[in-house]
Amino acid sequence: MRTILVANPSADVYGSDLQMLESISAMVGQGWRVVVALPAGGRLVPQMEARGAEVHIVDFPVLRRANASVIGVLTLARDGLLALGRMRSMIMSTGADLVYVNTVTLPWWILATRLARRKVIVHVHEAETEDSRAIRFALNFPLLFAHALILISRSTRDATTGSVPGLRGRSHLIYNGVDRAPAPRVRREIVENSPxxxxxxxxxxxxxxxxxxxxxxxxxxxxxxxxxxxxxxxxxxxxxxxxxxxxxxxxxxxxxxxxxxxxxxxxxxxxxxxxxxxxxxxxxxxxxxxxxxxxxxxxxxxxxxxxxxxxxxxxxxxxxxxxxxxxxxxxxxxxxxxxxxxxxxxxxxxxxxxxxxxFSSKRYARDIVGLIDSTVSGKRASTPEKARR
Missing domain, CATH: 3.40.50.2000 (Glycogen Phosphorylase B;)
Incomplete structure (x- = not known):
């Protein structure tokens, strides 16, 4: 069975962490074995397992705003280098065909994957434009070592490729997918003078x-x-x-x-x-x-x-x-x-x-697995829209 190792920064239940559930469902639905690496447990773990993923706790650092200082950056760089061996070992022991890095806050996973000679996709959820040009370049430069990037919006695409233009050729726009069950309750008529x-x-x-x-x-x-x-x-x-x-x-x-x-x-x-x-x-x-x-x-x-x-x-x-x-x-x-x-x-x-x-989950799943399959096989991706200049 083909294996995907997902590197995720937390087991939080918001935003990019929660969207990862849809990615897991898409991968499992196409017959992939999905292994998720987390730095700590949390409320999202049972939901990941319910979607068919194996979850492992691995000690690795996560880039945070709190690291935005000289000492913070040096400490983070040291911790990332020390964790490289553990990350590479996990890639090899799981037999991963591809590593799927969820957000730009885990650049060491990109390096560990390259050292393990595996394919790597990074799912970019951030659209930082207010930081200095140097910080934005440093944040996105490691993405040059990924085989493909998923960008969740045109705003994310423009912020990412604007800071490192060389990323355009490997960038793919895939909007998040959301489904609702059960059907919504009928909306009541809004009446003036009522709450x-x-x-x-x-x-x-x-x-x-x-x-x-x-x-x-x-x-x-x-x-x-x-x-x-x-x-x-x-x-x-x-x-x-x-x-x-x-x-x-x-x-x-x-x-x-x-x-x-x-x-x-x-x-x-x-x-x-x-x-x-x-x-x-x-x-x-x-x-x-x-x-x-x-x-x-x-x-x-x-x-x-x-x-x-x-x-x-x-x-x-x-x-x-x-x-x-x-x-x-x-x-x-x-x-x-x-x-x-x-x-x-x-x-x-x-x-x-x-x-x-x-923005359906069905469309999202189709686009995600399409990019994964094409990246593993080395074929040109057929996602709806490549990142344009």
Missing amino acids: LNLAIVCRLSPRKAPDVAIEAVAILRGRGIDARLDICGTPFEGYEWFEKALRDRAAHADVAGSISFSGYVSPIWSALDAADIVVAPSLREPFGNAVIEAQLSGRPIVASRALGHTESIVSGTSGLLVTPGDPVALADAVEKIYSTPQLASSLAQGGRQSALNN
């Missing part, structure tokens, strides 16, 4: 901007709209201070009693079904599965005009896009949907159709 239920699904971090959503609720309530917000998510380790700041803000008189914190919700569908409108105010978003989940649930979505959101939403057709970091613009868009039932219905229907047509 307006909003939801946001995100990590509690400044980049995801749930604080902007809270300020938008304050604005809406100041306009006489009984807006309520359900915040579904938890903070990264080390960002507990941000959750406390959100809770302190939610206790202020202008929004008191209107903000709820549901924590991590899985499956997310019940929270989305309870919402009238979903908001996604991220300041930066390489893709944003939360938008697709809202669309699949038949809920109108208001999102920031940030990177990947502009690829999953056609403003006015499958959702509304607003200026990132602007609570007034967010409140205005929500009020527009609230006061125009025909628009609410149109956006809900348009968003769901867009998600079904463009």
Whole structure:
């Protein structure tokens, strides 16, 4: 049986880690044996195993923002070199035909795979454009040693190949795939002067901007709209201070009693079904599965005009896009949907159709296994769109 070794940075249950479940299902569905290497256990492990993967805990470092110092970089480089032997040994002992590195934060796995003389694909989920040119080059330079790259959006493609132009020839655009089961609950008609239920699904971090959503609720309530917000998510380790700041803000008189914190919700569908409108105010978003989940649930979505959101939403057709970091613009868009039932219905229907047509798990699986098979065989990949200049 052919074997794929997946190197994943964590067993987290958000973003790229959660999307890896769809990759595992695609690989297993095509008869691959899938072995996942993680630096530590976590809540995602049982879900990986349920999809048919073997999970092994291996000691290897992960590139983090906390390493962004001279001492941090030197320490990380040392740890990565020390771990090379363990990584190469695992590649050889599993008999891996290909190593699938999930995110750019594991460059040593690329080197270990090359030392083991195996093929390597890197799945790039990041779209960093605010760091210095030197940092962006250093982050993406190791990708030159991969045989193929998967980029989750045009924004990710442009950020990656913009910092290292030599990556264009090995880059393949494959959007994330999301499916919904069971079918969404029928959306209730939004009636003026009735409570307006909003939801946001995100990590509690400044980049995801749930604080902007809270300020938008304050604005809406100041306009006489009984807006309520359900915040579904938890903070990264080390960002507990941000959750406390959100809770302190939610206790202020202008929004008191209107903000709820549901924590991590899985499956997310019940929270989305309870919402009238979903908001996604991220300041930066390489893709944003939360938008697709809202669309699949038949809920109108208001999102920031940030990177990947502009690829999953056609403003006015499958959702509304607003200026990132602007609570007034967010409140205005929500009020527009609230006061125009025909628009609410149109956006809900348009968003769901867009998600079904463009971002299904079936399409994702086909594209992923197609690239894997072509990389192993050495044939030219047939993914829908190579990264263009």
